[in-house]
Amino acid sequence: MSNSENFLAIRVEFGGGLELLFSNQRSHKLKIPANISKNSVGKPADIDYLIHHLRDNLLKERKELFMEKDTVRPGILVLINDTDWELEGEGDYILQNNDEIVFISTLHGG
Amino acid sequence: MPKTCALCKKSRAILKRPKTGQQICKECFFYVFETEVHNTITESKLFQPGDRVAIGASGGKDSTVLAYVMKTLNERYNYGLNLFLLSIDEGITGYRDDSLETVKRNQEQYDMPLKILSYDELYGWTMDAIVAEVGRKNNCTFCGVFRRQALDRGAAMLNVDHIVTGHNADDIAETVLMNIMRGDIARLGRCTLICTQGEDTIRRSKPFKYTYEKEIVMYAYFKKLDYFSTECIYSPDAYRGHARTFLKGLEAARPSAIIDIIHSGEAFEVSEEVKATQKLQQTCKRCGYMSSNELCKACTLLEGLERGMASSGITERARKRLEAEGPAPDSLRTIPFFKPPSGNPTVTIEVPS
Ligand code: SF4
Ligand SMILES: [Zn+2]
Ligand SMILES: [Zn+2]
Numbered sequence: 001m002s003n004s005e006n007f008l009a010i011r012v013e014f015g016g017g018l019e020l021l022f023s024n025q026r027s028h029k030l031k032i033p034a035n036i037s038k039n040s041v042g043k044p045a046d047i048d049y050l051i052h053h054l055r056d057n058l059l060k061e062r063k064e065l066f067m068e069k070d071t072v073r074p075g076i077l078v079l080i081n082d083t084d085w086e087l088e089g090e091g092d093y094i095l096q097n098n099d100e101i102v103f104i105s106t107l108h109g110g
Numbered sequence: 111m112p113k114t115c116a117l118c119k120k121s122r123a124i125l126k127r128p129k130t131g132q133q134i135c136k137e138c139f140f141y142v143f144e145t146e147v148h149n150t151i152t153e154s155k156l157f158q159p160g161d162r163v164a165i166g167a168s169g170g171k172d173s174t175v176l177a178y179v180m181k182t183l184n185e186r187y188n189y190g191l192n193l194f195l196l197s198i199d200e201g202i203t204g205y206r207d208d209s210l211e212t213v214k215r216n217q218e219q220y221d222m223p224l225k226i227l228s229y230d231e232l233y234g235w236t237m238d239a240i241v242a243e244v245g246r247k248n249n250c251t252f253c254g255v256f257r258r259q260a261l262d263r264g265a266a267m268l269n270v271d272h273i274v275t276g277h278n279a280d281d282i283a284e285t286v287l288m289n290i291m292r293g294d295i296a297r298l299g300r301c302t303l304i305c306t307q308g309e310d311t312i313r314r315s316k317p318f319k320y321t322y323e324k325e326i327v328m329y330a331y332f333k334k335l336d337y338f339s340t341e342c343i344y345s346p347d348a349y350r351g352h353a354r355t356f357l358k359g360l361e362a363a364r365p366s367a368i369i370d371i372i373h374s375g376e377a378f379e380v381s382e383e384v385k386a387t388q389k390l391q392q393t394c395k396r397c398g399y400m401s402s403n404e405l406c407k408a409c410t411l412l413e414g415l416e417r418g419m420a421s422s423g424i425t426e427r428a429r430k431r432l433e434a435e436g437p438a439p440d441s442l443r444t445i446p447f448f449k450p451p452s453g454n455p456t457v458t459i460e461v462p463s
Contacts, residue, residue, distance in 0.1 A: 016171070016327060017339035074358035077327055084328070086126040087113055087133055105339070106171075106280075106327045107354065 007031045008045065008097045012054065016105035018076065021066055022058050032095060047078070048091035050101060075107045117142070124332075128322045128365035136332055143329050147317050148183050154304050156315050159190035162270040166261055167195040167216065167224075169209030172276025174216060174337040175326050176318060180274065181220050194268050195220075198260045199228035200253055201236025205342050212338040219336065227264040229256055233412055234443050241344055244420045249344050251424060252415075255407045259399055259445075265312045266450060277316040280323040280357065283368045286375035287353050295378075302375040311400055312450075322368060398448035408445060416443050 012028045019026045032053060036045050048071065055067055067073060071091055078085035079102040080093055113123040113133050121135035127142075134142070150156075157163065165180060167173045177195060184191050197213045200206050210226065217224040230236045233256060241249050265273050282302060289298040300306060305315040318326065330337055360367040393399065394406035401407070411423035414432065422432035 015331070015339070017341065020340065074355070074362040075323075077324060077331075079331070082124060082332075083122075084125045087123055102331075104327055104331060106323045107358075 011100045013102040018105045077104045162192045163272045164194045164196040164270040166275040169212035169338040171337045176276040195224040196264045197226045209338040259408045272313045278318040283371040397445040
């Protein structure tokens with residue numbers, strides 16, 4: 001298999017103040033492994049994996065403002081290709097090449 | 111597998127409504143979002159044709175969406191309102207100065223006159239200066255009292271009948287929870303009202319009373335509205351933070367919790383006894399603003415700041431110490447005398463070019 005088949009190109013956008021936790025940069029381009037191993041079982045990369053990946057690799061400060069338990073903090077909206085992630089299986093959605101994932105905080109300033 | 115919109119049964123659903131669980135498409139979302147606000151406005155009879163209405167605009171998501179929706183509905187349903195943007199500049203470097211840039215862009219985008227009133231011109235103190243004086247503990251007490259009065263005074267300068275604010279259902283549910291936790295029964299009775307008006311205060315209402323924060327943010331996102339989202343650099347409000355986190359957790363488990371809490375807040379009956387203990391309104395003898403004491407809260411706080419005893423407006427002990435020093439000197443800086451709105455606007459407003 002060629003390299004490009006093992007990795008997915010994912011675009012991530014942060015808004016609503018979340019970008020401040022990520023070097024104040026709204027848009028990020030990532031390469032994510034298409035398959036990951038969880039408890040030594042291989043499986044395709046999903047949004048849950050992406051969230052952990054973002055926390056471990058891109059998050060610069062105050063992790064508790066991004067994640068709580070094993071997912072995003074309540075009050076953070078997630079869109080998968082401009083669709084509410086609640087319609088797409090939330091964290092279980094399997095990432096596809098060229099997906100665009102948007103995270104928006106609802107918790108900042110009225 | 112793309113899901114189909116539950117309303118039009120044609121387009122692809124893009125959003126799950128927190129209130130109903132319905133899956134709907136973008137166009138239907140815009141339509142129901144706007145129509146629900148319109149229904150809230152008409153059922154509560156918030157406005158009369160010809161009303162002059164100021165939108166309290168901070169540049170944040172709620173007031174930005176409110177300004178956009180008010181403009182849309184005013185045109186669609188011929189409310190006949192004269193709309194204004196009213197912003198308060200607390201004087202917080204790196205926070206309010208940036209968000210005011212957003213409001214200025216909104217002024218052009220929405221073609222609405224904008225009035226900015228600053229703490230500095232009204233009280234002679236910016237929040238930066240107040241924090242330098244009082245530290246980071248009671249700053250929000252000063253800021254809250256000063257903002258409330260500044261909004262009323264800005265509204266009087268614009269000669270408007272009515273101020274609308276962007277408080278949403280999540281905000282109101284949170285306030286209900288906090289008033290219950292604090293045991294503040296008098297406030298509990300008032301905080302769910304869609305419109306409040308004292309004797310001679312300017313009407314204030316919350317057209318987003320039943321609108322979920324999630325939908326406001328989604329609306330702003332899909333409409334690509336320009337808003338500002340940074341936390342105030344002096345924000346310490348831990349109490350509010352806890353209530354908010356708790357509420358968001360509840361909402362994640364059961365989205366209807368927000369509306370349920372508002373309804374239970376509405377169902378609390380405030381007894382006549384509690385109402386009777388709420389003080390009678392009078393006007394502040396120093397600045398003419400409505401007050402439940404001889405001096406309004408803003409004058410009390412300002413006197414403390416000016417006399418170098420800022421905490422005298424906060425604690426009883428400090429107030430006694432201030433009183434022991436004698437009456438306020440004649441040279442004390444005071445707030446300009448308040449004139450409730452009447453006749454023509456008393457200021458020139460910036461009209462978008
Ligand atoms: S957080 Fe406090 S100081 Fe900052 S704007 Fe709000 S009330 Fe004012
Ligand atoms: Zn539809
Ligand atoms: Zn006063």
